[in-house]
Amino acid sequence: xxxxxxxxxxxxxxxxxxxxxxxxxxxxxxxxxxxxxxxxxxxxxxxxxxxxxxxxxxxxxxxxxxxxxxxxxxxxxxxxxxxxxxxxxxxxxxxxxxxxxxxxxxxxxxxxxxxxxxxxxxxxxxxxxxxxxxxxxxxxxxxxxxxxxxxxxxxxxxxxxxxxxxxxxxxxxxxxxxxxxxxxxxxxxxxxxxxxxxx
Amino acid sequence: xxxxxxxxxxxxxxxxxxxxxxxxxxxxxxxxxxxxxxxxxxxxxxxxxxxxxxxxxxxxxxxxxxxxxxxxxxxxxxxxxxxxxxxxxxxxxxxxxxxxxxxxxxxxxxxxxxxxxxxxxxxxxxxxxxxxxxxxxxxxxxxxxxxxxxxxxxxxxxxxxxxxxxxxxxxxxxxxxxxxxxxxxxxxxxxxxxxxxxxxxxxxxxxxxxxxxxxxxxxxxxxx
Numbered sequence: 404x405x406x407x408x409x410x411x412x413x414x415x416x417x418x419x420x421x422x423x424x425x426x427x428x429x430x431x432x433x434x435x436x437x438x439x440x441x442x443x444x445x446x447x448x449x450x451x452x453x454x455x456x457x458x459x460x461x462x463x464x465x466x467x468x469x470x471x472x473x474x475x476x477x478x479x480x481x482x483x484x485x486x487x488x489x490x491x492x493x494x495x496x497x498x499x500x501x502x503x504x505x506x507x508x509x510x511x512x513x514x515x516x517x518x519x520x521x522x523x524x525x526x527x528x529x530x531x532x533x534x535x536x537x538x539x540x541x542x543x544x545x546x547x548x549x550x551x552x553x554x555x556x557x558x559x560x561x562x563x564x565x566x567x568x569x570x571x572x573x574x575x576x577x578x579x580x581x582x583x584x585x586x587x588x589x590x591x592x593x594x595x596x597x598x599x600x601x602x
Numbered sequence: 603x604x605x606x607x608x609x610x611x612x613x614x615x616x617x618x619x620x621x622x623x624x625x626x627x628x629x630x631x632x633x634x635x636x637x638x639x640x641x642x643x644x645x646x647x648x649x650x651x652x653x654x655x656x657x658x659x660x661x662x663x664x665x666x667x668x669x670x671x672x673x674x675x676x677x678x679x680x681x682x683x684x685x686x687x688x689x690x691x692x693x694x695x696x697x698x699x700x701x702x703x704x705x706x707x708x709x710x711x712x713x714x715x716x717x718x719x720x721x722x723x724x725x726x727x728x729x730x731x732x733x734x735x736x737x738x739x740x741x742x743x744x745x746x747x748x749x750x751x752x753x754x755x756x757x758x759x760x761x762x763x764x765x766x767x768x769x770x771x772x773x774x775x776x777x778x779x780x781x782x783x784x785x786x787x788x789x790x791x792x793x794x795x796x797x798x799x800x801x802x803x804x805x806x807x808x809x810x811x812x813x814x815x816x817x818x819x820x821x822x823x824x825x826x
Contacts, residue, residue, distance in 0.1 A: 454692050456825040483692045487685025493621045502617045504610055504693070 405467055406431045407479075407552050407584065408453070413462035415445065415452055422448045423602045426462070430553055435575065435585040435597035444602050446588035447485065450555050453586070454483055483555045488542040492531035496523055499530055499541050505548035517547045521570060535562045543567075546574060554578070556587045568594070610695050614703035622711045628673055629711040636669035636716050640723040651728045658727035659786035662720055662737065663744070663779055670712045670745050671771060674752035675764040677704050678821065682760055687821065697821070701757075701814040705749045713745030733789040736799075740785035743802040744778045750806075750813040751775060757820035777805065 406429035415422040422445035428436050440446045451457045453464055455477060468478040490499050500506060501514050518526055521540040530538065539562060546554060559571055575585050575595050585597070592599055622628045643661050644654055681687040681704075690700040720741055724734055748771075755771035781802045788795035 451688075451825060456688065456691055456822075458826070477694065480694050481692065483688055485685050485688055487683065487688075489685040489689050491617070491621060491680075491684060491686070493624045494617070498617075498620070502613060502620070504613050507609055507613075 404431055405471060407467050408586075409463070409465045409467075409473065410453065411463045411465075413449070413452065413464065414460050415448055415457065416460045426600060426602060428598060428600050430584045430586060432552070432582045432584060433579045435579065435587065435595055436600055437593060437595070437597035438586070438588045438600050438602060439590070439592060440588070440602040441590060446602065447557055449602060450483065450485075450557055450586065450588060454481065454555060479552050481553045481555055482546065482549075482551045484542050484545075484559070485557045488538055489545075490530050490538050490541055493529065495527050495529055496533065496537075496541055497526040500544050500548070503545065503548065505545070509548070517544045520544070520547060521574075522566070536564060536567060539563055540567060540570075543571060543574060546578065550578065550581055550583055552583060554583060554585045554587075556585060558589055559587050560589060560593050607695055607699055610693070611699055611703050614700065615707060618704070618707045619710065622707065628676065629715055632669040632672045632712040633715040633719055635672055636665050636719050637722065639665040639668065640726055644726060654726075655728040655730070655790070658724065658729045658733075659737075659783040659790065661727060662723050662729075662741075662786070663782045665723070666716050666720065666741055666745060666782075667748065667775055667779055669716055670748045671752060671768040673708065673712050674756050674767045674771060675759070677708050677753050677756040678760055679756070682824065691822070691825075697818045698811075698814050701753060701817045701821075702810070705753050705814065708752060709746055709749040713741075713749055716745055717741050729786070730790065733786055736789035736795050737786050739799055740782040740802065743799065743806050744782040747778050747802070747806050747809050748775060750809045750817075751778075754813050754817045754820060757817045757824075760821065760824050778802070781805075 408430040410429070411427050413426040414424045426449060430436055438446050438449060448457060452459050463475065465473040465475055466478045467473055494502065496518065497514060500518060506514060515526065521543045523537065523540050523544065525533065530541065560568055563571070572594050578585070587593070587597070640661060643657065647653060678687060691697055717738060720737060721734065724737060729737065751771050751774050752767070755767035758770055759766035781798045785795045785798045788798065
C-alpha cells in the first residue's frame with residue numbers, strides 16, 4: 404500500500420530561527436500521524452506547510468495521485484481544521500453545516516443526522532451563542548459530510564469534555580476503517596492509534 | 603470542474619449575503635454616510651440651483667468613493683479571523699473565485715445601495731434628469747472597480763488597522779474619480795461622454811482578472 408502523502412526532511416525557518424527541522428513521515432491510507440509539541444513548537448506551521456499555505460525552506464512534500472504517481476503538488480482535496488474552525492457566528496448550527504460546498508446534494512435530514520451524531524440538538528441556535536466545545540462539535544460534524552483521504556486537524560482534543568473526546572476517537576476509528584487518514588497535532592499523545600512525530 | 607466552480611461561487615454568495623443581511627450595519631452604514639455627505643452640501647452652500655448642479659458630479663462621486671471604502675476592511679477580515687479563508691486556499695479550486703465572489707458581495711452591499719441612493723442625491727443637488735443615466739452608468743462601472751481595488755487594499759492590510767486599507771486604496775481611486783466626474787460633467791454640458799465610459803469599462807475589464815490575482819497573492823502573504 405502506497406502512502407497518500409510523503410514528507411521528507413521538511414524544515415521551515417523564519418527570521419533565522421528554525422520553526423521545525425528535518426521532519427519526515429508517511430501518511431498511509433487508514434493510518435494516523437500525531438504531531439506532538441509544546442506551545443509555539445510549530446505544529447500549526449507544519450500543518451499549513453503540508454497544505455501549501457506556507458512555503459518550506461527545505462525538504463519535500465509529495466502527494467499520490469489516482470494513477471499511483473507522486474507529485475509535488477496536492478492531487479486530492481483534504482479537510483483542514485485550524486484553531487478557528489471556520490464557523491460563522493451569524494449562521495445557525497444547521498446553516499454552518501448546510502451552507503458548505505461538501506453538503507451539496509444532502510437533504511435536511513442528512514444534516515440533522517450528522518449533527519445528532521456529534522451530540523448537537525440546538526440546530527437553530529446561532530453559533531455566536533454556543534460554547535467552544537459545541538463549536539468543536541460542529542467542526543466534527545463537517546468531517547462526516549464527505550470522506551477525505553487525509554484530515555488535517557489542529558489540536559482536536561483541546562477544550563473538549565470526556566464524552567466529546569471519546570466521540571472524536573470513535574469517529575477517527577470509523578473513518579480510518581474506510582481508508583481515511585488523520586494528521587493531528589497535540590501537546591501530549593492522545594488515545595488514538597497513530598505514529599507519533601515529535602517536533 | 604465548471605459546475606464545481608459555480609457551486610463554490612454560489613455558496614460564498616449565499617452565505618455572505620445571508621450574514622450581511624443579518625448584520626444590517628454592513629449595508630446601511632455606507633448608504634447613510636453617502637446620503638449625509640450629499641445633504642451637507644446644500645446645507646452649507648445654500649439652495650442655489652446652478653451652483654449645486656455644477657458641483658453635483660464631484661460631490662456625488664467623492665461621496666460614493668468614500669462610502670464604498672467604509673466596508674472595505676470587512677471584505678476578508680472575518681474570514682481570516684474565523685478560519686474560513688484557510689478553507690478556500692486549501693480547496694483545489696482557483697482562489698481567484700473566492701476573491702471574485704468577495705468583490706461581488708462587497709459591491710452588492712455597498713455599491714448597489716449607493717447606486718440606488720445616487721438618484722436621491724441627484725435630486726437634492728438639482729442634477730438635470732438627462733444626466734441621471736450617465737451618472738448611474740458611471741457609478742455602476744466605478745463602484746465595481748472600487749470594490750476590486752478595495753479587495754486588494756483589504757488583503758494588504760489584513761490583520762492591521764482598519765483605516766489602512768482605505769489609505770492604500772484612495773490614491774489608486776483617482777483615475778476612477780476623474781473618469782466618473784467627467785462622464786456626468788460632459789452630460790451636463792451636452793458633450794459626448796461615451797469615451798469616458800469606455801475607459802471605465804476597460805479599467806473594469808482589466809481589473810477583474812488583474813486585481814483579483816494580485817489580491818490572491820496579497821492574501822497568501824498573510825500566511826508566510
